[in-house]
Amino acid sequence: MTPLLSATQTAARRTLPLALCLAAAGCSGPQSALDPAGREAETVAHLFFVMTIGGAVIWLAVIALAVYAGGFKQRTLSEETGQRLILWGGAVVPTLILAALLAYALWLMPDLRPWTREAMAEGGVKGHVTAEQYWWRVRMEGPGGPVESANELIVPVGQRVDLTLTSPDVIHSFWIPALAGKIDMIPGRTNRITLRADRPGVYRGVCAEFCGESHALMAFTVRAVPPQEHAALAAAEARPAAVTSGEGLRLFLEKGCAACHAIRGTEARGGVGPDLTHVGSRPTIAAATLPNDQASRERFLRNPDAVKPGVRMPGYDMLPPAEIETLARFLGDLK
């Protein structure tokens, strides 16, 4: 063995664990179906591993047979043996294996898609999510009626959440890889999904069906919190806005923002765009495209199309910078 080869091998031996760690790290995080944090995602991950391992075993068996037949097999089979081999190896065994996998997958279905009336009537948090180009309208049921928000889902850990899903424009798809999904959101049709987060944390949901120019910029955040905290957050979400007067609100009403956006507790009642009552408390803006800080809010107000091509909101770069700054600060104060 030459020293050079030896050095290469040593390097490989040293870097391989690191590479494997990096690859495995790619499987965890706020948006990974392989790092499930909820019952549904866990079921899906389980199904994935069973299918993958089953598939790998079958593949290995087939390859082994091929190698055996091509390289080591010397004598010919009798016609009778050949026919038996085709019957068992080609029809019976695959049918049994596929039937078993299918049965397993079907057995998981009721947990993932509770389509019966009884299942829907069970307790739990209920809500309605509408996917619109390119954001999420979220309307959660509360004790005082539905509460509208956008691009953020707050769910209690350990409790079931039932969501009805629709779209007014094109087909989108609802997917929170770490928790549940995906299922299409189809104009003129209401789909349902349930999910239960088992681990507190912040997760990321995405649109999983190409829906237009900014499809890749259509995401939302999911905050899974303990039930008591959830009750407090839901109550806070239901309250009117924190700021109901001042220069920022005056600009918001005067410049036409209120035509499309609502801020509960003020004159702003537009229903076309996202509800902004508590926009300041959300971790992101523009459907999880930008962090929710002053600079990003100003940037989005000035030229939303540069951030999200095809977005319906018109740019306000004709306003003086001071007014943009005031508006952005006002939105940030809507905690």
Add this chain to the structure above:
Amino acid sequence: MILTVRRAVLAVLALAAAGMLFAWSGLFNVAASTGHWPITNWFLHWVMQNSVRTYALATVETPPPLDDPALLPAAAGHYAQGCAWCHAAPGEPQSQIAEAMTPPPPALHEWLAHVDWTDKELHRIVEHGVKYSGMPAWPSLKRPDEVWAMVAFLDRLPDMDEATYRTLAYGEAGTTPVSGDAAFDRALGDCARCHGTDGAGRSDRIPVIGGQKPVYLAASLRAYAAGERASGFMQGAVADLSVETLDRLAEHYASQTPARPQPALDANPGEVERGRVIAEAGVPIDGVPACLSCHGEGRPRDVHFPRLDGQHRDYLARQLSLFREGERGGSPYARLMTAAVHELKDEDLEAVAAYFASRGGALAAR
């Protein structure tokens, strides 16, 4: 001599070289004073007529009804300003300078009676002009509706007497105030030909601008002057006015209280009611916000958002349609409207226009 490929190519090259030599020599006389040979004249007109006929068939849409007298004043005013100098008008001879052009522009009120252009062919000529003749295109290719108004005017021109023409083009006997600023007085006189001095507008196609917000009017005039709002009528009218004059005109009209008769509303109550619902609540399913969020009266609203109460229905419908197609232009605030009405349906557009036209308010008849 035998014709070979080689000889044919050489002959073509030699002809081309001879042609280039002739062109280079300057012996061809481009003087307008000599006119065309009859055969050249015939050939050029033949080509022009064929082209207009073919392109009118292929590119011009079916005309809207052209017998509406409301189409005429703006077209007549534009004709007086932009066309009569070359094409003459009842009681106004051609300029002698224009007569010396090659080809000489026809005096339309006499000539149109002897030619048989269809309305679509006239539209093609007015909108796109004619190469090598001096006939210009319409200042904006985004406003075929304005060109139809001009065609409606041209249809009536042969039978028009001098008095009718003068009234249409210049308005009733002038009551232009004298402000001491000659440029402003002259500009206001020009505006008044279509808009009247009080901004009431001389037909249902001309917007009521008396009592409109001054910042909106000034921004609109500047947008016309900069070519950012599409209108052949208005772009031509404001092209050579100074910014100061534009701002004074905006202030003048904003301060007016237009006197105009109550328009005969043909809108049905159901349509007006539908318009009211849209104005107050929008069409959420189509992403259309409530009009009154920005155009409502009595709340803090931006100085760039125009008043609409009592505006002419036809004008509103046309502007909404232009906004929807993204071709209206205007000040930078115009993009808000394009976003707002992008998905507005035809019948909703008409209903909204009918609703605002039916409203009392700053612009309304009194």
